[in-house]
Amino acid sequence: MRERLKSGFTTGSCAAACAYAACYTLLSGRRLKDLSIVTPAGREYRPKLTKVLVEKGAVTCFVRKESGDDPDATRDMPVGVRVSRRIPDEMLARPELFLTSHDLEGQALSHEVYIDGGKGVGRVTRAGLDQPVGAAAINRVPRHMIAREICRAADLLDEQGPFFAQVILPEGERIARSTFNPRLGIVGGLSVLGTTGIVEPMSEKALLDTIYVEMKQHAVLGERVICLTPGNYGRDFLRASYGYDLDASVKISNYVGESVDMAVDLGFEKLLLTGHIGKLVKLAGGIMNTHSRMADCRLELMAAAGIRQGLEEKLLRELLNCVTTEAACELLQQEGKLSAVMNDLMERISYHLNRRADGKIQIEVMTYADAYGCLARTKGVDALLRRRADPDRVQDHAEIEEEDGS
Numbered sequence: 001m002r003e004r005l006k007s008g009f010t011t012g013s014c015a016a017a018c019a020y021a022a023c024y025t026l027l028s029g030r031r032l033k034d035l036s037i038v039t040p041a042g043r044e045y046r047p048k049l050t051k052v053l054v055e056k057g058a059v060t061c062f063v064r065k066e067s068g069d070d071p072d073a074t075r076d077m078p079v080g081v082r083v084s085r086r087i088p089d090e091m092l093a094r095p096e097l098f099l100t101s102h103d104l105e106g107q108a109l110s111h112e113v114y115i116d117g118g119k120g121v122g123r124v125t126r127a128g129l130d131q132p133v134g135a136a137a138i139n140r141v142p143r144h145m146i147a148r149e150i151c152r153a154a155d156l157l158d159e160q161g162p163f164f165a166q167v168i169l170p171e172g173e174r175i176a177r178s179t180f181n182p183r184l185g186i187v188g189g190l191s192v193l194g195t196t197g198i199v200e201p202m203s204e205k206a207l208l209d210t211i212y213v214e215m216k217q218h219a220v221l222g223e224r225v226i227c228l229t230p231g232n233y234g235r236d237f238l239r240a241s242y243g244y245d246l247d248a249s250v251k252i253s254n255y256v257g258e259s260v261d262m263a264v265d266l267g268f269e270k271l272l273l274t275g276h277i278g279k280l281v282k283l284a285g286g287i288m289n290t291h292s293r294m295a296d297c298r299l300e301l302m303a304a305a306g307i308r309q310g311l312e313e314k315l316l317r318e319l320l321n322c323v324t325t326e327a328a329c330e331l332l333q334q335e336g337k338l339s340a341v342m343n344d345l346m347e348r349i350s351y352h353l354n355r356r357a358d359g360k361i362q363i364e365v366m367t368y369a370d371a372y373g374c375l376a377r378t379k380g381v382d383a384l385l386r387r388r389a390d391p392d393r394v395q396d397h398a399e400i401e402e403e404d405g406s
Contacts, residue, residue, distance in 0.1 A: 120172020
């Protein structure tokens with residue numbers, strides 16, 4: 001029986017606990033011996049303080065993040081919050097970026113709490129995220145958790161606000177380099193996320209959430225066409241072959257079906273999907289998650305297309321014995337059948353993608369192989385490419401394919 005994975009606590013929960021401890025110490029002059037908060041999910045969190053810094057008019061408390069069995073880059077990362085009563089003038093002038101005065105239900109809190117990010121906390125530079133441009137990348141729920149714990153400490157000690165809480169992630173800037181944050185428009189550090197305060201060991205959900213956020217940003221900017229690629233290879237192909245603007249594309253990993261659903265939900269009118277044949281060939285079988293653990297029938301699907309195109313049995317057997325799709329393409333090229341098989345596969349790929357979208361969005365697809373460049377594409381690809389690519393290079397490729405008879 002598979003052992004259940006252990007959950008942990010979000011950076012937001014860590015910050016909320018630090019905020020309570022720092023506020024309590026600031027107001028009482030005593031260090032907290034037993035730290036405990038309750039997360040929005042109703043689960044108690046009892047971290048150990050790793051460091052307490054007391055200065056005139058402010059206290060900073062640190063804990064280490066407990067991620068459970070989630071393989072997150074922030075595991076064991078130090079998280080700190082500095083609490084003081086002095087509110088910087090720039091925060092008083094821009095309360096929409098810093099002030100939290102109501103709880104999640106809209107009820108007024110007992111004290112005003114101004115919240116900002118310090119070292120290692122990212123800053124929002126693009127619209128479409130949880131926080132406005134210019135604000136620290138501390139999402140709505142963690143902000144309310146921090147404010148609630150500061151109010152709890154102040155109410156316990158019968159003290160009055162307002163208060164200023166600064167979240168500190170000493171390793172945040174370094175860790176952020178390995179995250180999606182720069183592409184999302186969050187610069188200088190990490191985001192403080194979460195809705196329940198609990199880290200579930202499900203990196204798949206986190207990745208899907210990131211894909212959705214990035215696609216939503218394009219929608220917020222008024223873009224009606226979205227370009228999707230499974231990974232860096234697809235983006236590199238678009239840039240090298242067509243001069244495509246990579247800022248206009250979104251990496252979706254293996255989650256083709258979910259990404260199509262998101263595009264529909266976000267109201268995009270057109271979608272361009274570009275990927276290596278080794279990934280996209282699976283779509284010809286209606287397989288919308290292209291990870292190998294879900295299915296690996298790449299050569300079988302190529303052989304099925306070969307059967308429909310009348311390939312001889314000997315060639316089909318050789319095709320099935322190929323190790324990679326690139327090798328299969330080489331074999332088909334030698335026999336003069338590559339174009340026919342690729343176009344057959346593209347017809348099936350297009351069918352299944354449109355079936356997934358239920359006709360609610362125009363979907364165009366292009367697939368390629370490293371040795372051959374573009375192998376096949378649907379009729380509307382050129383029109384979508386010209387929106388963000390070099391028009392001359394798009395035309396050049398169209399002419400080359402016509403000469404090749406593809």
